[in-house]
Amino acid sequence: MRRFFFDLMIGNIVKIDPGGMVFECPEATFVVANEMASHLFVWRDDLRDRDACIRVRNADGREIYRAAVWSENMAKVGWDEM
DSSP: OOEEEEEEEHHHHHHHSSSSSEEEEEEHHHHHHHHHHHHHHHHOOGTTTSEEEOOOOOSOOOOOEEEOOOOOTOOOOOOOGG
16 A cells, blocks of 8 residues: 545645555545545635646655546536536
């Protein structure tokens, strides 16, 4: 099992994940990062129009994935606008 970190990136500001989570395979982190980004879109309307994403890093600090904070439809409609 390996540890992976999920940082919040807003433009060129990075909020580092200090503890991370343990996963058996790196591909599982992609699903988690996508879910985090989706939840942030719904609950953090201040991140919707900014260049925000969840960056996944391995224990060596190397970026392995990014999930953008966005809605699945083209209009970027949030839960409060449906």
